[in-house]
Amino acid sequence: MKMVNLSGGQAIVKVMEKEGIRKAFCVPGESYLGVIDALYEHPSIQLISTRHEGGASFMAEAYAKASGGTGVCMATRGPGAANLSIGLHTAMQDSTPLVALIGQVERPFKGKEAFQEVDFTAFFSHLCKWAVEIESVERIPELLHRAFYIARSGRPGPVVVSLPHDMLADTAEYIEQHVQQESVPVPSDAAVRTALEKIRTAERPIIIAGGGVTRTKSADLLVRFAETMNVPVVTAFRRFDAFPNSHSHYAGSLGFGSDKGLLDYIKQADLVIALGTRFSQVTTQDYTLLGEQTKLIQVDISPDSIGKVYSPILGITADVKQFLQKAIEGAVPVKDEERERAVVNLHAAYLSFSSAPKDYADQYVDMDGMLYDIVQAFPQDAILTSDAGNFFGWLSRYYRFDHQNTYIGPTSGAMGYGLPAAIGAKIAQPDKMVVSFSGDGGFMMTMQELETAARFNVPVIAIVVNNNMYGTIRAHQEKHFPGRVVATELSNANFAELAKLFGCYGEQVTKNEDFLPALEKAKASGRPAVIEVLTNPAILSASQSKVIHSNAERIN
Template sequence: MPSQGISGNNLPHGGIILVNQLIRENVTRVFSVPGESFLNVLDGLHDSSIQNIVCRNESGACFMAEAFGKITGQPGVAFVTRGPGASNASGGIHTAKQDSTPMVLFIGQVKSIHREKEAFQEIDYTKFFGNQCKWVHELRSADEIPEVVAKAFAIANEGRPGPVAISLPEDILDQRSDVEIQNSFQPRNSRPDRDHVKQLITYLEVSNQPLIVAGGSVWSQRCNDLLEDLSAKTGIPVATTFRRQDRINNRHPNYAGDLTVGANPKLVEIVEETDLLLLLGTRFGDIPSQGYSIPSRHNGQRKIIHVYPSSEEFGKNLPTDLGICSKPEELLAELSNLQIELKAELSGWTKKCRSSYREWITVRDVPGKVKFPEIIAWLSTNLSEETIVTNGAGNYAAFLHRFYQPKKFGTQIGSTSGSMGYGLPAAISAKLEFPDRTVVCLAGDGCLQMTINEMSTISQYGIKLIVLVANNGLFGTIRMHQERHFPYRVSGTDLFNPDYRLLAKAYGWHGELVTETKQFPDAFERSLKADKPSLIELKLDPEAISPSETISSLRS
């Protein structure tokens, strides 16, 4: 437990009380960038059992905490200072919001008596984070710290998970109190209504072309196992949503692919052809619905069943015939104990779904000496099923999503909000949580440079991971859209890159440069065997702008 502080007063100060409550919430690691606004918390952490990972920028700290929430299902915790620190952290809050990830962000604040005077680095966090967080609260006294922290953790994980922000005025952290540490609140969980389950089975049994679309953040490996068993038992094909491909083994014979950015056109057609769409754990938002265009609303014969832990999502993005307020795992567990007898023979339908996916992931040639699809396919074949792969945002990720097949839950960590710079902090968080597993961060050159300073964090804590840099010298996604709308008029999308091998060496890493595809397997094996972090630069041809297009084809 933390010390009681330096003062002669034997009562603990607010920072120690907060840390003690975090321990009660089973927090073992936090991510931070230090600030004088929460020195009491740093003092409380000094002798505690909680590991404090000190990051180089608040965006990196917040991304790491968000990734922790994805990986564990428990709220990730970050501490940042007031004003600029909170502003830097806002990208992580946005990611936690859109990705439905439980997270608690603690923010330093000016003294209470200085509030609402635009004091140095003052921000009204209720206004600043109000529409992104599930709850924003500013401490009023040290006595309320245990209750507020316990409530924050419960809210972050309840229903649709998401971020919570707690503001920490300096004077409140200075206060001393004999308040007792509080037991954790138990979030209210929704179990599926039995009548709704029966109605779902009735719909399934009369369907001819059903499709399950799995996604969302409330998931587990048991959920994977139950879903795979249900699909095997019924023959119903399964698709996944954007950056949630690890919700089923992609080598399952009934897996149909992912509804991602630039999705397989045949999978989009399959969604339109369904007569029953079971949305399992996903909000089915902008990306999987292809800009809210599928499924088309004119098909009155299609039944749409939405399973989600919060009823607030029912009917928000598309009409729902049946909404089941439940965690996916709880519904699948119910279904596993019940008899489901489909009247239709689904083998032809399921085979069609699977064959369209197999055709889609077939490696195709692209310009350049380094064939990115071949490298991703090699990784998919050779990495163990326990390997965790992280990524941020950019066209490079489209190659990963198309040609890499996750096999187990928790092995794909990406931002569905499209946050550039996410992959490296996420990889740090993953490797810290699972030190014995291989962790690979795939990052574009533009994406990596947004949080490249966290290489220093990796070196400081001796985190042995592998970074693959897809270097094409472009902000690739923006260039693709630019060439589509304004061909030949290149503006603001070229990118300078450092010598990544020298940069890796400067940080004490192992570095590799791949200029031909055949060099990659040996470079990767050397990186695996290195006793330090590794970076492999892939020199890609900018002409290969996406898995399906080239710059020349966009211009023609």
């Protein structure tokens, strides 16, 4: 083994380099300056400094999703770490491999409530897969390589590594270690045969495709499997691109505002095949999705996920890609008129439900019409990122994802995610068109990252749907506490003009006919761009918009 004398900071960077890290996102801090200095003019690792630690962690998380690798973010102790935590929570719920390097107080000062002191192993213990503090420089190669391995193996997720300030200045002989290659569980032949037989003999089977499909890029395999077994497919919450939406076997997505007919069909299914989904609260409609008569086959890479929400008749701990490959090898085509009719009817219902009407408005931008234009104008390999917010209902209902790796959004429902996630995704996929969607509430939380995009010349397009309120909460407020509006009204500056101050392209759109010209100008600018879309504050959901347009047609 090669042995050289390195400081703690240099050893950290040496491990990062060996792990194949090419980008790291941070807000610089004095408690880990040793790492920052070791990255000075590093030939292969680019350090991207952001304007808020939350933005750094969102960028690193989305970069990991878009690149297929492991994200790295860094922050200083105390306040920096707390700000970073929102992206770590997102990575945990989204099963995204992420390593967070956080500066810590000097070892002799621990336990004295030193400046910005936080016990990180306790603070992050339930937010991450693992949290560790490296007490001695000699153990950096061992523990940091382990951190990367844990982050990407099994069900991927975030790992926090705490780095005492004084430890980073210590020196020791660096003993090079091997990068541990993760192996994935392979299903037994018997389990696959049992699953295939149960699917073959089911009367109303349906597949739910989740993050295990998107992470392993197995959508093409799932298409072959669904076609062979003649089974309709739905995608879990914010996993739209786990199956091509225009395919004849696609039945729709699960989440907020799902088609009631689709939900009823799933509740009446006699067999659900869950592929790499953790059955989140949103996917399962508050854990009501599966009926009492429904049997479940659950395939997941983590044994901890098997039976966590619903008890399966067959639980298979396996990598979804490995399961699909084996299942396709052993599958016999199923020809059944009832199942074929169900596949056709479910896809037809999806197409009807998800076709945006070309409804334009002059006073505001009609979201139905805007999504109609977006569907026509965006290239099929464009990457879309989004915040949480009521604007998301239009995107989830009307946009069709037909290519893998084209949607990046937080299953945790984090506001402020869209813009920094777009920046991280564009850095990972510079040749793709990357567009973020945010409401005015969420955009305002991380809009300072426009400066990051401008400084590093990352030409993302941010679409901001502005109705001057926290729209999702307003909708809940009006439902549960009618006539008692409080805390949800907002006032905003002109976001397009603010974008220009950051050196970006900016345009405010007040009617539908101006949206596509603004989009073309944003693309042609070659700069980060903001398109601010002013919408009717009285329309808070895609379903409400549908009712209003339907009533207007009857009146006319």
